[in-house]
Amino acid sequence: MFKKLEIIEWMDDSGNEIVHRIPQSGSGEFRLGSQVVVRENQDAIFFRDGKAMDTFGPGRHTITTENIPLLTGVVSTLFEGKDSPFRATVFFINKKTFTDMKWGTKEPIIFRDKELSMVRLRAFGSFSMKVEQSHLFLNKIVGTEGKFSTDEIEGFLKGMIISRLADLLGETIETIFDLAQYYDEIGTLAKSRLGDDFGKYGIQLVDFYVQAITPPEEVQKRIDERSAMGALGDMNQYLRFKTATAMGDAAASEGGGGAAGAGVGMGAGLGMGMTMANMMGQTMAGGGQSNSVAAPQVVCPACGKNVAPGKFCPECGKPLGVTCSKCGNVVPPGTNFCPECGTKTGGGKPCSKCGADVPADSKFCPECGEKQE
Numbered sequence: 001m002f003k004k005l006e007i008i009e010w011m012d013d014s015g016n017e018i019v020h021r022i023p024q025s026g027s028g029e030f031r032l033g034s035q036v037v038v039r040e041n042q043d044a045i046f047f048r049d050g051k052a053m054d055t056f057g058p059g060r061h062t063i064t065t066e067n068i069p070l071l072t073g074v075v076s077t078l079f080e081g082k083d084s085p086f087r088a089t090v091f092f093i094n095k096k097t098f099t100d101m102k103w104g105t106k107e108p109i110i111f112r113d114k115e116l117s118m119v120r121l122r123a124f125g126s127f128s129m130k131v132e133q134s135h136l137f138l139n140k141i142v143g144t145e146g147k148f149s150t151d152e153i154e155g156f157l158k159g160m161i162i163s164r165l166a167d168l169l170g171e172t173i174e175t176i177f178d179l180a181q182y183y184d185e186i187g188t189l190a191k192s193r194l195g196d197d198f199g200k201y202g203i204q205l206v207d208f209y210v211q212a213i214t215p216p217e218e219v220q221k222r223i224d225e226r227s228a229m230g231a232l233g234d235m236n237q238y239l240r241f242k243t244a245t246a247m248g249d250a251a252a253s254e255g256g257g258g259a260a261g262a263g264v265g266m267g268a269g270l271g272m273g274m275t276m277a278n279m280m281g282q283t284m285a286g287g288g289q290s291n292s293v294a295a296p297q298v299v300c301p302a303c304g305k306n307v308a309p310g311k312f313c314p315e316c317g318k319p320l321g322v323t324c325s326k327c328g329n330v331v332p333p334g335t336n337f338c339p340e341c342g343t344k345t346g347g348g349k350p351c352s353k354c355g356a357d358v359p360a361d362s363k364f365c366p367e368c369g370e371k372q373e
Helices: 069-075 134-142 150-172 176-199 217-232 235-252 258-286
Strands: 004-008 017-022 028-038 042-048 051-056 059-062 085-094 098-104 109-113 117-131 147-149 203-214
Touching: 017 134, 017 150, 028 042, 042 134, 051 134, 085 134, 098 150, 109 150, 117 150, 117 176, 147 150, 150 176, 150 203, 176 203
Parallel strands: 004 028
Antiparallel strands: 017 085, 017 147, 028 059, 028 085, 042 051, 042 085, 098 117, 109 117, 117 203
């Protein structure tokens, strides 16, 4: 025997139940004259033999053939009297707004970034929804389940959100560096487009929020490095500062044998700093390749060593040649003409003191008076 229900009502104690069926399995025996209590945020729908008989809105309702006209032919032909029983099912639909529902990406969204090429993005946020059309929601989503909660529909709604979000990202932004300023715009566009998708199932999307859209951790590290480089400003000034800091740290260190160790540390710090400066300078100036060219060398007539051009040999101090009076080029001793401009030099030799051109038969330099050997 089924219990004859006199008062039919439902209150959600869990806070996340959307639909509740009475009874939760099979059908129940109701009597004409029973009371149906429907809260402000509820709808109650009567079903018999798989068909919706009537819908009750908020308030207290008495089951009679007057307020459920479709029951008239079913009940009155079988029973007589006010308390005639009939078997049916009642679905209570909770129409409150369910807030703080979460959405997020299970798998990264592939995004074509104009500055970083292809980037994998993860996104998450929150949304709120409510049942707008009870019949539509009950028929398309719930079916005949005894109860239906937000946990059971959240995954389905997340799928719709992620599919729309992937399209919106490609249409709205060009690089993830602009993401922060587009969160509100993305949220507004997503709510507009998802409204139709949710509406097909009798659901209203009340609010939609984007809380974060982030690239993978390794990409975030590269972005941090790029920001740090931008904060440095002038790279040459930064390298000078680092060199000076290294020298100061080396001088203050006592781990290398007192003053001697400090001197070695200072030299190492200075050398490393200069090496870094040269390497960075070459990289920035020539795309990462050195543009240096080997300096020309000349043979010293006195010691025979290859040395850099100049008036005097850096090894023995002897003159390397005479200075051309026209172009200033150093001309090897005994040369009659300057190899650069062709000016006649007289074939003399350079003064051992000032390096001026001294005629071959002169005993004293005409410039400084130094006696010539």
